[in-house]
Amino acid sequence: MSGRWVALFLIIFALLFGAALWYFQTRAYYRTLPPEAVQIGVLDVDGMPIALPVTEVRAIDATTSPLKFRACFRVDAPPPYLPPDLPGYDRAEPLVAPGWFSCFDAESIARDLAAGRATAFLGAREIASGADRVLAIYPDGRGFAWHQLGEEFLEK
Numbered sequence: 001m002s003g004r005w006v007a008l009f010l011i012i013f014a015l016l017f018g019a020a021l022w023y024f025q026t027r028a029y030y031r032t033l034p035p036e037a038v039q040i041g042v043l044d045v046d047g048m049p050i051a052l053p054v055t056e057v058r059a060i061d062a063t064t065s066p067l068k069f070r071a072c073f074r075v076d077a078p079p080p081y082l083p084p085d086l087p088g089y090d091r092a093e094p095l096v097a098p099g100w101f102s103c104f105d106a107e108s109i110a111r112d113l114a115a116g117r118a119t120a121f122l123g124a125r126e127i128a129s130g131a132d133r134v135l136a137i138y139p140d141g142r143g144f145a146w147h148q149l150g151e152e153f154l155e156k
Contacts, residue, residue, distance in 0.1 A: 026098045026099065026100070027098070027100075029062040029063060029064045029068075030060050030061070030062045030068065030098065031060065031061060031062065032058075032059070032060055033059040033060065033061055033071075035057035035058075035059070037059075038057050038059045038071055038073075039051070040052050040054045040057070040071065040073055040123065040135070040143070040145060041123055041124070042082065042086060042121040042122065042123055042135060043087075043121070043122045043123070043124070043125065044083060044085075044086060045085055045086070045087055047125070049124065050082075050083070050086075052075055052077075052082075052143075053075065053076045053077050054073040054074060054075055054076055054143070055073070055074050055076040056072075056073055056074040057071060057072070057073045058071065058072045058073070058101075058103050059071035059072075059073075059145075060097070060098075060101055066127070066128030066129065066130070066131040066147050067095060067131060067146075067147050067148065067149070068147075069127075069133070069145070069146060069147045070095075070097040070101060070104045070144075070145070070146050071104075071144065071145040071146070072103035072104055072142075072143070072144055073142075073143045073144075073145070074141050074142055074143065075137060075141040075142075075143055076141075077141075082121075082137070086121065087121075087122075088119055088120060088121060089120040089121050089122045089134055089135075090120070091134075091148075091151075092110075092113055092120030092134050092136060092148075093110070093148055094106035094107075094109040094110050094113075094134075094136065094144065094146055095146050095147075095148060097146075104144055104146075106146075109136050109144050112136070112138070113136055117138065118136045118137060118138045119136070119137055120134055120135065120136050121134070121135045121136075121137065122134060122135075123135045123145055125150065126150060127147060128147065130149060130150055130152065130153055131147040131148065131149060131150060132147065132148060132149075132150045132151075133145055133146070133147055134146055134147070134148055
């Protein structure tokens with residue numbers, strides 16, 4: 001009889017621990033940012049920031065990691081809204097967002113970047129310690145932003 005109680009305790013503990021782990025990975029600490037708090041821009045060839053006029057901004061972030069930032073937006077300017085000599089960013093790797101932040105689909109963005117349907121740009125270097133802000137912008141004005149590890153953390 002005592003073996004059943006131990007097994008039951010372990011199963012209940014595992015279920016509770018799993019639920020808590022899921023919650024802390026996907027819900028806890030995230031906060032929705034107000035649109036006016038999100039600065040969206042790109043760096044020009046000289047590394048100087050160019051602010052982009054954006055609308056429809058939806059963004060999330062967390063204080064636990066600079067890599068939890070994600071944003072979806074629309075560039076509010078007619079094409080071409082970026083300078084023609086603006087350097088692209090070839091290390092773009094969109095990071096997966098929590099499932100409830102439905103406007104950001106990292107796999108779709110990565111496929112579109114690889115196929116040339118979107119272009120990646122460096123939005124800010126060292127936006128947080130060790131993290132750069134990267135943008136993916138589509139010709140129709142849709143855009144996405146995320147933070148990813150900077151060059152100093154690349155495997156050599």
